Amino acid sequence: MKRSDRLVSMTNYFLENPRRLNPLPRFTEMYQAAKSSISEDLVIVDRVFQEEGIGHLQTIAGAAGGVRYIPEFSTDSSLHFINALCSKLEDPVRILPGGYLYMSDILGDPKMVNQIGRVLGSAFSDAEIEVVVTVATKGIPLAYAVASYLAVPVVIVRRDPKVTEGSSVSINYVSGSSRKIQTMVLPKRSLKEGANVCIIDDFMKAGGTITGMTSLLAEFNANVKAIGVLAEADDEEEDRVVENYTSLIKISNVDIKQKRIQVLPGNFNQK
Amino acid sequence: MKRSDRLVSMTNYFLENPRRLNPLPRFTEMYQAAKSSISEDLVIVDRVFQEEGIGHLQTIAGAAGGVRYIPEFSTDSSLHFINALCSKLEDPVRILPGGYLYMSDILGDPKMVNQIGRVLGSAFSDAEIEVVVTVATKGIPLAYAVASYLAVPVVIVRRDPKVTEGSSVSINYVSGSSRKIQTMVLPKRSLKEGANVCIIDDFMKAGGTITGMTSLLAEFNANVKAIGVLAEADDEEEDRVVENYTSLIKISNVDIKQKRIQVLPGNFNQK
Incomplete structure (x- = not known):
């Protein structure tokens, strides 16, 4: 295969397989090319990926080494x-x-959702996340977008137990804004003990839902390494019960009478 | 920019923007390259995409023409x-x-979900789908995967109305397997009148849920162009109420006592 063809094929391969470690022989065999040619290809791919702001190739030396694509979003x-x-x-x-x-149109646009996943994912890139956890329903697409970026699985907490998932752990918690008692459920076999998790949701008001998830995850001895939300409400009347989180935007001053609304950047850049 | 660099950049661009029509000047300006060089690049990208089985570049002649990446999965x-x-x-x-x-582990793996989306999406590639519709909760990731492939938005039908989405249309329907009366809701502004839609779900037994969705979509005068499910239950005791659908797998003969189960390919290849 010629260099030009290899570069197209390799670019597709890396984008499809983020964070996977590839021993060099994989490429020399796949493309029937010399090691030196492959090395030159990798330099080109790495340089263009960096110029495009989509990440870089990481080279690990030694017998167990290889190269892997680390996605990044500047x-x-x-x-x-x-x-x-x-x-x-x-x-x-x-x-x-x-x-x-x-916001359903934004959350319904797969491309938009993907971008949100990249931005949140890039913030948690070094947190050694093993699983992304979300709660049904609206956070689900965002959770998958972050998980794709981090190349880890998703686990979905439900508000109603489903018979089709086997035995479950459930907790009751008090919703931050409505003060109602609610339930959350996670099937036992969906999360291994002691995993490093990242919680993703679309919206956070007082933070009751996320506190509920944290309590449920404690039952699995999970380490909550990061919390990410698309939007937070800037509501001074309420005490926020969650402190360590990353938000992309902050919704404040919704004035229904004047038909005015203010949307500001969240704390993303202050982390 | 050199050809080698352009090829890496272009490959990433096309994979990021499936089905988008790109006038050639976009590339000549982006890469500061002659039209003839760009044309040669496109031939290379097209050939490798076809060899890799991920689709092809479609060229449209004329003033309003250009080139677009049509994803395919053989x-x-x-x-x-x-x-x-x-x-x-x-x-x-x-x-x-x-x-x-x-099946939660399968549905929780973003890469697996993506592949399922490709397989289902490729089956509906020519159906001129404008929106993918699913019902909360388990079908959501599959719906986004299909929608990414088809480059269209997702609309999520809910079983409970949410105050945060404005006025809604709701219907009651009879669940096929439990014979219970259930409700489905779709916010009015989430779907325009007369759209071509594709229904995606994870699992179909008698098909009551999908029939319910079809009734709800009729309120929006939507044209249900395709129905796709990951798995169907092969249950001879029940009459299937949905006829025209595509399934990837068929689950039959679940023998709890003998701990045996049979999973067969669905009707995907018989369509």
Whole structure:
């Protein structure tokens, strides 16, 4: 195979297999090419990936070594994306009765969801996450986007037990905003003991849901290494019960009468 | 930029932007290269994409023309994937009380989910789908995977109305297997009138859920162009109420006493 063909094939391979360690012989055999040619290919792929701001190739020396693609999303690209999202969300037609904000179109766009996953994932890149955990329903697509980026599985906490998943662990918790007692369930076999997890959700108000998840995860002796949300509500009347989290945007000053809304960048860049 | 660098950059661009029509000047400007060089690049990318079985570049002539990446997943690759999935699922430790099958690990693996999305998406590639519709909860990741492949948005039908999405249309339907009356809700602004939709779900037994979705979608005058499920239950005692669907696998003969289970390819290849 010629260099030009190899580069197209390799680019696809790395993008498809983030974080997987590939011994060099894999490529020399796959492409029937000399080690020196493959090494030159890898230099090119690495350079262009860095220029495009999508990550880099990491080379590990030694017998158990090889090369792997570490996805990255630059802080500049992240902030650019966050600012564009803020403008998009400030459209007053998004205001719903009760002062809520319509975001289903954003969360329904796979490309947008993917970008959000990259931004959140890049913030947790070094946290050695083994599993992404979310709670049904709206956080699910974001959780998969982050998990794809980190190349780890997703576990979904449910609010209702399903007969089809075997024995479960459940907890009751008090919702932060409504003060109601709610239930959360996780099937026993869905999470191994002591895993490093990252919690992902679409929206955080007082943080009751995330506190509930943290309690449920404690039953599995999980280490909550990171918490990421797309949006947080900037509500000064309520005490936030979750402290260590990363948010991309902050929704404040929803004025239903004046049809005005303010959407600001979250704490992403202050971490 | 040199050809080698352009090829890496272009490959990433096309994989990131499936089905988007790109006028050639976009590339000549982006890479500061002559039209003839870009044309040669495109021939290389197209050839390798076809060899890799991931799709092809479609060229549209004329002033409004350009080039776009049409993702494809070959029937061979699909059948290979389906057969591997069947073997994986036949493991008797997956049998749950009640004769259900544990599949959460499969549905929790973003890479696996992506592959399922490719196989189902490739089956509906020519159906001019505008929106992928699913029902909470387990079908959601599959719906996003199919939608990414088809480059269209996802709309999620819920079983409980959420105050945060504005006015909704709801229907009651009779569940096929339990004969209970259930509710389904879709926010009004989430789906435009008369859209071409594809319904995706993880599992179909008698098909009551999908029939319910079809009724709800009729309220939006949607055209259900395709129905895709990961798994169907091969249950001869029940009459299937949905006829035109595509399934990847068929679960039959779950024998709890003998700890045996049979998982066969679905009707994917008979369509």
